[in-house]
Amino acid sequence: MSRMHDVGGADGFGPIVEEPDEPPFHSDWEAHVFAMNRALVAGGVYNLDEFRDAVEQLPGYLTSSYYENWFNAMCALLVRKGVLSADEVDHVPGG
């Protein structure tokens, strides 16, 4: 059984859509997820393969946006590593 990320050669993903003049990030939160992930890997909280492993196991891998997957994988790893509890991650003020 392959994981959902392992798409090479598969059919059914539809057309490739190019965004003209695409910026590096579409919003601040994407840039912050990118920067936080770099800081956590550089700080040795987890390594890149652990991160990829976590992305690959996300139930919403194929339906969420790229950086949404990054954020969800980052949160899953922070909980698994005991850095944050699931309760505090889920308890968004005003959310």
Add this chain to the structure above:
Amino acid sequence: MFQVGDRVRTSAAAVPHHTRLPAYARGCAGTVVGVEGRWPLADARAQGAVVVQPVYTVRFSASELFGAGSHSVTLSMWEEYLT
């Protein structure tokens, strides 16, 4: 250890953990076209372990990978992915 020009075959088995051997390239025959040095095996590092192995650049024909096509696809293979 393999050398440039060697014919190799990738592991056919799916593994129940993170790996960098894509499913489409499993159980396929290719040719070593380069040697990339020794690198930590991604499968092990995803599980918190350090296992360093030689990595080879391996070229496959599209017909071998997909049963059709005239192009080639080149991938990197840690030693344990190959026989």
Add this chain to the structure above:
Amino acid sequence: MTHSSSPLAARVRHVEALLESRGLVDPVELDRALEAFLARASPANGARIVARAWVSDEFRARLLDDAGAALADVGLSMGGGLQVQRLCVVENTPAVHNVVVCTLCSCYPIALLGPSPTWYKSPAYRAQVVRDPRGVLESFGFSPDGEIAVWDANAETRYMVLPMRPGGTEGWDEERLAGLVTRNGLIGVAPV
């Protein structure tokens, strides 16, 4: 921006605040690192490398042999990445056209070229380009002559394409040549 971006933005701010309270991230340092990364890593770096290779056969030979080492000539490096990576530059010729993908995630020479475009990371591109590269290139309006070589960056090597120098550019200096090179050309879905 996606519809979900607003609640998501709140969740990201929340987790960032938690990490700050644990001393794991410093928002000021995060902004500084992001700014420095975006200032350093951009497709313009790839364009400079390509232009130098077009004007210097000696540089081109070293670039194709050991791209990481040759980068120093143009004041660049593969440093700044999170894990050590090897850069490999693959040269288009009349006989072979190269195109780059990472079918398993989104590997790309990000420390050198900046973030890759969304289409490069999309399952649609990753799925199709290894099986039907000519169909993918046609969807980009490009039908190269010669054979197609696809490079799947599935390990620690990151690939960049060296496009062919367009005709009619004899005598151009490096800066003017660099202006012709696009990010899509460096991935291999455009001629230059």
